[in-house]
Amino acid sequence: MKAYLVRRGLVALPSLFVVTALVFVATRVLPGDPAVLLAGDFATPETVAALRAKWGLDRPVPVQYAVFLAHLVRGDLGTSIVSDLPVLDEILQRFRVTLTLAAAAIAVAVAVGLSAGVLGATRPYSGWDYGGMVLAMVGVSTPIFWSGMVLILLFAVRLGWLPSGGAGSWRAFVLPAVSLGFFAAGIIARQTRSALLDALRQDYIRTARAKGVSERVVVDRHALRNALVPVVTVVGLEFGRLLGGAVLTETVFSMPGLGSFLVVSIFKRDYPVIQGIVLWLALSFVLLNVLVDVLYAALDPRVRYA
Amino acid sequence: MRPWIHASATPEATSGPRPSPGVLPLRLGGGGLALAWRRFRRHRGAQAGLGVVLAFVLLAVLAPVIAPYGPTDADLERRLDPPSPSHWLGMDQQGRDLLSRILYGGRISLTIGVIAVGVAAGAGVPLGSVAGFRGGWFGGVLMGFVDILLSFPAILVAIVIVALAGPGLRNAMIAIGISQMPAYARLAHAEVIRIRAEAFVDAARALGLPEARILLRHVLPNAAGPLIVQSTLNLAGAILSAAYLGFLGLGAQPPTPEWGTMLSDGRTYLQTAPHVAVYPGLAVMLVVLGFNLFGDGLRDALDPRATQR
Numbered sequence: 001m002k003a004y005l006v007r008r009g010l011v012a013l014p015s016l017f018v019v020t021a022l023v024f025v026a027t028r029v030l031p032g033d034p035a036v037l038l039a040g041d042f043a044t045p046e047t048v049a050a051l052r053a054k055w056g057l058d059r060p061v062p063v064q065y066a067v068f069l070a071h072l073v074r075g076d077l078g079t080s081i082v083s084d085l086p087v088l089d090e091i092l093q094r095f096r097v098t099l100t101l102a103a104a105a106i107a108v109a110v111a112v113g114l115s116a117g118v119l120g121a122t123r124p125y126s127g128w129d130y131g132g133m134v135l136a137m138v139g140v141s142t143p144i145f146w147s148g149m150v151l152i153l154l155f156a157v158r159l160g161w162l163p164s165g166g167a168g169s170w171r172a173f174v175l176p177a178v179s180l181g182f183f184a185a186g187i188i189a190r191q192t193r194s195a196l197l198d199a200l201r202q203d204y205i206r207t208a209r210a211k212g213v214s215e216r217v218v219v220d221r222h223a224l225r226n227a228l229v230p231v232v233t234v235v236g237l238e239f240g241r242l243l244g245g246a247v248l249t250e251t252v253f254s255m256p257g258l259g260s261f262l263v264v265s266i267f268k269r270d271y272p273v274i275q276g277i278v279l280w281l282a283l284s285f286v287l288l289n290v291l292v293d294v295l296y297a298a299l300d301p302r303v304r305y306a
Numbered sequence: 307m308r309p310w311i312h313a314s315a316t317p318e319a320t321s322g323p324r325p326s327p328g329v330l331p332l333r334l335g336g337g338g339l340a341l342a343w344r345r346f347r348r349h350r351g352a353q354a355g356l357g358v359v360l361a362f363v364l365l366a367v368l369a370p371v372i373a374p375y376g377p378t379d380a381d382l383e384r385r386l387d388p389p390s391p392s393h394w395l396g397m398d399q400q401g402r403d404l405l406s407r408i409l410y411g412g413r414i415s416l417t418i419g420v421i422a423v424g425v426a427a428g429a430g431v432p433l434g435s436v437a438g439f440r441g442g443w444f445g446g447v448l449m450g451f452v453d454i455l456l457s458f459p460a461i462l463v464a465i466v467i468v469a470l471a472g473p474g475l476r477n478a479m480i481a482i483g484i485s486q487m488p489a490y491a492r493l494a495h496a497e498v499i500r501i502r503a504e505a506f507v508d509a510a511r512a513l514g515l516p517e518a519r520i521l522l523r524h525v526l527p528n529a530a531g532p533l534i535v536q537s538t539l540n541l542a543g544a545i546l547s548a549a550y551l552g553f554l555g556l557g558a559q560p561p562t563p564e565w566g567t568m569l570s571d572g573r574t575y576l577q578t579a580p581h582v583a584v585y586p587g588l589a590v591m592l593v594v595l596g597f598n599l600f601g602d603g604l605r606d607a608l609d610p611r612a613t614q615r
Contacts, residue, residue, distance in 0.1 A: 015453075023466075138595065141598050143546060143550070145587070146584075146591060149587065150587075153580050157577050240458075244458070244460075247465060247554070263554050267555070274466075278466055281458070281462065
């Protein structure tokens with residue numbers, strides 16, 4: 001197990017390195033000079049040059065990259081051009097909001113998706129099944145920002161039950177989590193349904209039924225436990241997608257998370273911040289993938305740590 | 307007797323490459339296409355999806371004819387007017403007819419979808435199939451890169467690319483294409499590896515055919531089915547991504563009547579004039595739902611093994 005974790009981590013390292021290189025090169029090669037942009041319309045060439053020197057933008061790109069990497073391994077992501085604060089602090093502060101949102105959304109998605117999937121698989125081709133599958137299809141097809149807006153319209157504007165934005169209290173997370181979770185619920189429902197249907201067709205289920213085990217126990221203990229293995233993978237992958245989708249939800253609900261921060265930084269061409277966020281997210285996804293693999297192996301004894 | 311032809315991957319069952327003397331001919335009689343069509347006909351959701359897609363294509367093509375007003379014609383007196391007999395979906399924040407803008411917007415969304423999927427397939431399929439066909443360290447390194455890209459959510463890849471390349475419709479299309487590319491590469495890779503092991507590839511090798519010809523004429527046509535299903539589903543994803551980018555201000559720029567951009571502009575008036583934001587979003591949802599349903603049914607029809615029933 002330990003050896004597996006170590007090897008899995010080693011495999012992840014080069015991908016992180018490739019990401020740093022790609023992001024770094026892309027931010028330097030593409031048009032748009034942050035120094036010119038931030039100095040303003042009336043800046044003298046001297047001001048621009050001074051800004052460039054301050055951020056090290058006047059040095060050759062390979063040198064900039066070496067400096068960047070040297071700082072990176074020490075956990076230093078540089079300082080924001082806009083706010084002059086350390087990028088890592090800015091990220092950590094906002095990542096809490098994004099992580100809370102994604103966790104709440106995946107909880108909604110698992111609760112809804114799992115129930116709909118089990119309901120459908122245990123009563124295949126019934127009204128429940130069709131209803132669930134239609135809902136799943138609509139969920140997958142609904143734009144995240146649209147469901148968010150409709151929820152705001154209904155529950156914040158019309159009914160006034162919940163706040164339409166921010167991240168002040170848990171109530172502010174309800175609508176965004178439902179909006180974001182609805183999207184993933186469809187995929188989880190479909191995966192659960194097909195995996196459970198598959199499991200219910202196995203011989204050991206017939207054996208269990210022949211022994212006179214109640215249907216509830218057959219489904220819960222025998223079938224669902226086996227069906228959950230692929231579902232866990234999907235939940236893990238969906239969690240990653242929700243972290244990405246949070247960019248939209250945070251924008252719709254004006255939440256101070258990492259996603260909305262990324263969008264704002266893009267418009268301000270705050271390179272250190274864009275770079276930092278992308279790297280941070282890359283690290284999150286790599287970790288998440290490792291976690292899913294480990295969980296998969298733990299759930300299914302047939303998967304060896306080989 | 308051509309036992310190596312799979313109903314799941316018959317080129318004629320799709321609009322894939324035409325058969326030519328070098329291609330394995332398809333048995334249509336009682337075979338691939340007819341069977342796939344029968345399965346498709348039984349799939350009510352798929353038919354509904356195809357209907358929705360065709361309706362949107364028709365509306366987009368005919369937009370200049372059927373749209374009651376021009377997409378940028380503004381009547382400032384009637385800004386944010388709710389739906390009325392003369393303006394079925396109401397007016398937007400600049401006094402433009404929302405229905406007309408949504409109809410024209412369909413042209414943009416569908417174009418983005420097709421071009422983005424073209425970019426994705428055009429880059430991903432050659433990459434994945436060559437990596438799969440050649441194998442070895444070359445294929446390993448290639449797929450290693452693909453896996454790195456694949457570990458990121460597509461929408462985030464697209465956002466980052468547009469962020470770096472600059473906002474705009476053209477960059478958005480390319481970015482969405484690149485973000486979908488790894489999925490194609492993965493699928494093509496898997497398909498090619500599966501087909502590579504078939505006896506007819508050995509037969510082609512034994513005949514002394516050049517590698518490129520074996521890949522293009524014998525292997526890839528048999529992978530066409532799954533790739534076309536993937537493309538249908540990717541069209542849904544690309545249209546959704548384009549709307550997301552437009553919504554974030556990174557895609558099409560105003561006054562282009564792009565659905566995501568329209569929705570983003572209308573968001574400010576959510577309290578007073580919700581129709582401005584709600585209808586463009588509904589259009590996105592419907593067309594994406596159409597493609598998803600259609601793609602789902604197509605997969606069930608072309609690949610019986612994928613069917614869950």
